[in-house]
Amino acid sequence: MASLLRAATWGMFPWRGYCSRGTQGELSEGFVEALKAVVGSPHVTTAAVVREQHGHDESMHRCQPPDAVVWPQNVEQVSRLAALCYGQGVPIIPFGSGTGLEGGVCAVQGGVCVNLTHMDRILELNPEDFSVVVEPGVTRKALNSHLRDSGLWFPVDPGADASLCGMVATGASGTNAVRYGTMRDNVLNLEVVLPGGRLLHTAGPGRHFRKSAAGYNLTGLFVGSEGTLGLITAATLRLHPAPEATVAATCAFPSVQAAVDSTVHILQAAVPVARIEFLDDVMMDACNRHSKLNCCVAPTLFLEFHGSEQALAEQVQRTEEIIRHNGGSHFSWAKEAEDRSRLWAARHNAWYAALALRPGCKGYSTDVCVPISRLPEILVQTKEDLQASGLTGTIVGHVGDGNFHCILVVDPEDHEELLRVKAFAEQLVRRALALRGTCTGEHGIGLGKRQLLQEEVGTVGIETMRQLKATLDPRGLMNPGKVL
């Protein structure tokens, strides 16, 4: 089992890959045999290299490997695993695609990592009801491939090809949220293995209605719970009609204020914009270089519209009027699929474009969300903070939601620079909190933002969350050390 010492030594900034534990953890042989009895020998490992692969996500949080990794094949096995671990006091860490950004899978107290990717069936598609049931290993791209001929799609797109139940656990969102909502808005039901092994259907077994007023919203409680309340073994998701036609655009602005004003006006005019993404001048410059775009180096919006040809024409016309009125210029419309793909590939590759600003360095992505009216001031302040800190960073965000990221490019060997990154990131969150925002719009709390969550929700809020955690996980073994 995990030593207290190990639990005490994890930190925010040491890089993944710096794992010192190459030996097997403290699980007894008998316990490992018991795991094998549940899922079969080939689906259990204590090999160091595999444990290390499971001890980190895509963030800068230090790798903290679990003591064993298991691959259950079905929900019954997950239930038996949970009962076994819980009975023995062994921490349980759910694992999906490993694409999280806040250290949510780090095994800070050791324990058993439950890799759910072998459970990857699409269990049920109900096209007339706009719903689908997926096992936890199904990724969003796999689902959308499956839906290709159905006239439906699942729009929540955090960038990475994350597992859908991982996206549930994180409360993910991304570029389409301004129109289609986040995971919170698109989950109809969850099958959850509770810490002791019991099976909960948050909206009742097999149910997939569009709305309900029946009792407490258990589904909502588990969306965004980051694996700390149970293991999500199936999700019933809400689907949307696939857009009949799509058009994308880029546009440059004289100032951050002008770009945000345009966004507010577009939303106020009820233009159903599907994506509206902000890139600051540094980010735009990096994307131009990395993705061979030819945009102005200026505050920029990337937009996308979904609808019929006729509806698109009107959306485009209204948007152009609003943007011109706010001083926007250099429109570039992308109507063909190929042009649109190139544009959004550039947006999704913003991370790599930023990294290319300092070859050999690593990236760190922050995530805050503020009321949209406060975006201009926080963006201006953040750019000043960046300059003052001497750090290299770009700003990119889902401006229609007030959500943005700062991608910092840092030298992993430079401890002093890492400290400056940490100070900058905390200052950014505190600025967001002072402007009535949240410390995370979509990445979650994980390891790194637990203190900031307390500042955000206050004493009573955090105590209420702690009470809920203690109620559903009285032994504190579900993904311990996260969120709270």
Add this chain to the structure above:
Amino acid sequence: MASLLRAATWGMFPWRGYCSRGTQGELSEGFVEALKAVVGSPHVTTAAVVREQHGHDESMHRCQPPDAVVWPQNVEQVSRLAALCYGQGVPIIPFGSGTGLEGGVCAVQGGVCVNLTHMDRILELNPEDFSVVVEPGVTRKALNSHLRDSGLWFPVDPGADASLCGMVATGASGTNAVRYGTMRDNVLNLEVVLPGGRLLHTAGPGRHFRKSAAGYNLTGLFVGSEGTLGLITAATLRLHPAPEATVAATCAFPSVQAAVDSTVHILQAAVPVARIEFLDDVMMDACNRHSKLNCCVAPTLFLEFHGSEQALAEQVQRTEEIIRHNGGSHFSWAKEAEDRSRLWAARHNAWYAALALRPGCKGYSTDVCVPISRLPEILVQTKEDLQASGLTGTIVGHVGDGNFHCILVVDPEDHEELLRVKAFAEQLVRRALALRGTCTGEHGIGLGKRQLLQEEVGTVGIETMRQLKATLDPRGLMNPGKVL
């Protein structure tokens, strides 16, 4: 205080107004004085007539008056009231507009009714952020009057002019939910006085961001909690751009199946219909007579579209094509505000139209929601059940959500008929549950559906809800006897 005897004798069907308790309850004089010390003498009463007004909602549940009614003027007073009652073991029942339909305000164990309607200020409007903060006494119509010149509106419309925080507590929805969502989708933050008097801000004090992934979704837990977890003293709501233009329509169908098929096809075609309401032939007949309409006596859809003139033209054209393809006919378009008002007044008066079918009788409204694909079969079954039962009833519903109501018109003096109503209503819910639906799409559980909730969510679901209740209200004094 309440006697066990009284708690045991409340029943589902005795009519409101049959209150036998005309005398003051069992609160001590000292306790009543303590209430007066908190809110001032004029804002406390133990008068029988006032207590009886507060012992029922608009449903058929028997009036069960509280022992006292208090009108706090601000959140500090609510907090002190909660601390006082909780400390003395006195039940607390929040009261808004009294327009609920499941007996949510009945004081089944006596106690203090906290009437929140004196707290009726709109505290803050943030037009650029599409958000508003309201005290609990603000009704949806008052809010929309206030918003009239802002270009924004709050679309959730359950019919009654309910208080907004009551709508939060019930998880209300109504005719616009198919496009704008329910209360679950439109609450950004809540200020809640917890049972012991502490103040919780579910998304942190003063925050009103559009999305967040910060910790457990406490807001979602309190929406639909029916006053059983705390007193909601302010709500931050999400606003929407007021529609630029509006057009409404009615249309007749050869069968229920044809009306539902049209609905599914309209949704699949991504027509952003704002309202799509189903009325069965009996309901349509009653509305024709009551509201002087001239519609076919047939399964009917009432529709409404919001958008620019140009967008409306396209929506209308597509909808007509789909409806004609499914055999719909007798279109009647209402473009002028006056015509639309008449149409929706008829829809909102469906209740009175149904009552007029049997003068002197009372109405009972059921509420279930199923996957939309299962609507035709449950509607056909329900009409057969109605005939077999010999009851008078109409069907009307939010067909785009799979949610419908059966309005039964019954003789309150006829005990045998009341029993048939009860049997019919339970059969309807069990049919909905068998079709993977929910026992309530919008009215809530209240008193009448507690057993059905258990059947819906199963043993683990109900135990999880009980655990949450016990955690947040360990003494079981917040609106006791409701939901669980």
